Structures are given as structure tokens and as C-alpha cells.
Amino acid sequence: MNITLRVWRQKGPDDEGRLATYKLTDVSPDMSFLEMLDVLNEKLTLENEDPVAFDHDCREGICGACGVVIDGEAHGPERTTTCQLHMRSFNDGDTITVEPWRAKAFPVVRDLVVDRGAFDRIIQAGGYISAPTGTAPDAHANPIPKPDADRAFDAATCIGCGACVAACPNASSMLFTAAKVTHLGMLPQGQPERASRVVKMINQQDEEDFGGCTNIGECAAVCPKGIPLDTISQLNRDLLGSLSKGVG
Numbered sequence: 001m002n003i004t005l006r007v008w009r010q011k012g013p014d015d016e017g018r019l020a021t022y023k024l025t026d027v028s029p030d031m032s033f034l035e036m037l038d039v040l041n042e043k044l045t046l047e048n049e050d051p052v053a054f055d056h057d058c059r060e061g062i063c064g065a066c067g068v069v070i071d072g073e074a075h076g077p078e079r080t081t082t083c084q085l086h087m088r089s090f091n092d093g094d095t096i097t098v099e100p101w102r103a104k105a106f107p108v109v110r111d112l113v114v115d116r117g118a119f120d121r122i123i124q125a126g127g128y129i130s131a132p133t134g135t136a137p138d139a140h141a142n143p144i145p146k147p148d149a150d151r152a153f154d155a156a157t158c159i160g161c162g163a164c165v166a167a168c169p170n171a172s173s174m175l176f177t178a179a180k181v182t183h184l185g186m187l188p189q190g191q192p193e194r195a196s197r198v199v200k201m202i203n204q205q206d207e208e209d210f211g212g213c214t215n216i217g218e219c220a221a222v223c224p225k226g227i228p229l230d231t232i233s234q235l236n237r238d239l240l241g242s243l244s245k246g247v248g
Contacts, residue, residue, distance in 0.1 A: 001027040001087060004095040005040065007052055010108050017108070019097070029088035033076065034059060034066060036087055037098075053111040059083040061224065064159030067166070068112050069099040074163035074222040081161060081224045101162050103171035105208045118208035119160050119176060125204035126197035127180040129189050142188045152186035155179045157225040164219035164227075170211030175219040177205050178235035179227045185238060195242040202239055 003024045010017035024043070027036055034056055041051035057065035061084040070076035076085045090096060098112065106114040144152075158179035165173050181198050184190030190197070213232060220229040 001029060001090070001092040001094075003027050003036070003087075003090065003093075006095065006097040007040075007112070008099045009052070009111055010100075012110060013107050019099075027087055029086065031087045032059070032083055033070070033085040033087065034083050053109075053113045055113050056083060062159060064161035067101060067161045067163060069101065069166055071097055074101075074166040075161075075224060079222065079224060079226075081159075084224075101166040103162075103165045103210070105171065105173070105210045106162060106165065114162075116160070116162050118210070119162065119173070121208060122173070122177055122201050122204045123180060126193070126200035127184070129184060129193060131189065144187065148186045152183050155183040155186070155227065155231055158183075158223075158227050159225060161224065163222045163224060165210065167218040167222040168211065168213075169216060169218065170214060172213045172219070173205055173208070173210040174213035174232050174235070175223065175227055175229070177201050178231040181235045181238060182231045185234065194238065195245060195247040198235060198238040199242050199247050202235075 005022045005024065006019045007022060008017060009020045022040055022043075024036070024040060027039070031039070034054070037052060037054055044051050054068065055065045057063045059066070061081040064081075066082040067075060068082055070082070070085070075082050077089050078085050100106075100108050100112045101114045101116075103114075105118045106116055109115050156179075158176060160176060162176075164175040165171055181201060184197065185194050215229075215232070217229055220227060
């Protein structure tokens with residue numbers, strides 16, 4: 001395949017940034033999208049140009065490190081992570097535009113790399129449980145109904161990639177926060193701090209300058225792990241219940 005790439009280049013947070021055009025030949029349809037970027041960077045290095053900076057780690061779709069906007073869609077045309085997107089999803093001769101996540105809370109560090117530390121700070125605000133240390137309890141000490149366990153597991157699959165923020169017209173992180181709140185809120189271990197948790201995490205979300213949620217649903221449509229939109233409804237119920245009790 002012969003591919004034309006239009007890639008966002010930005011030297012730093014204060015740089016204006018621009019789209020640069022590159023041409024690649026003999027791109028294998030079996031390459032992942034990140035492998036294709038590796039080939040581009042090898043070419044740029046040999047030409048004494050700066051390689052394109054992009055985030056990656058496991059390249060197995062489970063760490064959430066990778067993530068770019070491809071032709072206007074978070075992670076590209078398939079519902080998967082960027083590292084699991086393959087070039088066979090494109091056609092010979094295509095022009096592909098690659099940009100970083102666009103959100104005020106995700107400032108660009110360089111090229112396609114953004115700072116997603118805001119997600120870490122939301123989790124630090126309340127996405128945990130306080131547990132006594134000591135002897136580990138038996139595995140079945142706290143029976144959990146299967147529907148609750150399944151819902152907690154589904155919410156826990158969130159990898160924090162940020163696609164939900166990138167896809168939302170408001171740059172809201174509500175699906176991410178809701179996944180963390182729902183995961184712990186469905187488990188017995190998460191009940192003692194359930195009320196304070198949701199208030200603390202929402203307050204931190206607001207401090208990070210994410211946009212407000214207007215239930216457009218683009219977040220769930222692009223989520224590579226299929227986090228359901230109704231987790232936001234559960235977060236809202238928990239939040240209203242907490243505020244009605246005077247928590248926060």
C-alpha cells in the first residue's frame with residue numbers, strides 16, 4: 001500500500017503546531033497503525049529529521065497509553081485501540097490525517113503526545129477503597145450477586161485511554177469517571193466510601209477543566225472497551241444521593 005500521512009507536529013506546549021505531510025510506500029496491510037508510525041520514524045531518522053512523538057506501551061490494547069485522532073475519529077475507523085488498529089482498515093492511496101487528543105485538560109506535550117495526568121488526579125481523589133491490612137480474606141467471604149459482579153467487571157475494563165474525552169464535543173471525561181465510580185460502587189468493599197467517593201471525583205473532574213456531559217453518547221460509541229453509557233446514569237444517581245445527604 002502507498003499511504004499519504006498528514007501528521008500533527010508540535011515541538012512543545014507553547015508551539016503553534018502544524019500538519020506535516022509524509023508519503024510512505026510498501027506499507028503492509030498487516031502492520032498495526034503504530035508499526036506504520038514506526039516505519040515513518042525510521043524514514044525520518046534516516047533523513048535526519050525529528051521522528052514523530054507518540055505514546056505507546058504494551059501495544060496489546062490493555063494499557064491505554066496509545067491514542068490519537070485518525071481522520072477525525074478517536075482511535076480511527078475501528079472500535080479498538082490505536083495499537084490494535086491495522087492498516088488493512090485503510091485503502092491503497094489513502095490520505096490519513098493523524099492528530100492528538102483535543103481537550104483543554106489534555107495539553108499537548110509534543111506532536112501526538114498529550115498529558116493525561118488529569119485522569120490520574122481524578123482517580124487519586126477517590127478511585128480507591130480503604131482496606132485494613134493483614135491476613136487476606138477468603139475469596140468467597142463476601143458473596144456478590146452475579147449481575148453486580150458482571151457490571152463491576154464491565155466498568156473495570158476501562159483503560160483510561162482518553163478516547164471518550166477526545167470524541168466528546170464538550171471534552172467531558174464523564175464516562176471515564178463513571179466507570180471508576182461504578183466499578184467500586186457495585187462491590188461490598190466500595191460501600192463505606194461510596195458517597196464521598198463520587199463527590200470527590202466529580203469535584204476533581206471539574207477542577208481539571210473537563211467539559212460538562214450533555215448525554216450526546218459519542219464517548220460510549222468510541223470506547224474501545226465498550227463501557228456502557230448508563231454508567232453515567234449510575235454516577236448521577238450516586239452523586240444526587242450523596243448531595244442530598246449533605247456529603248461534600
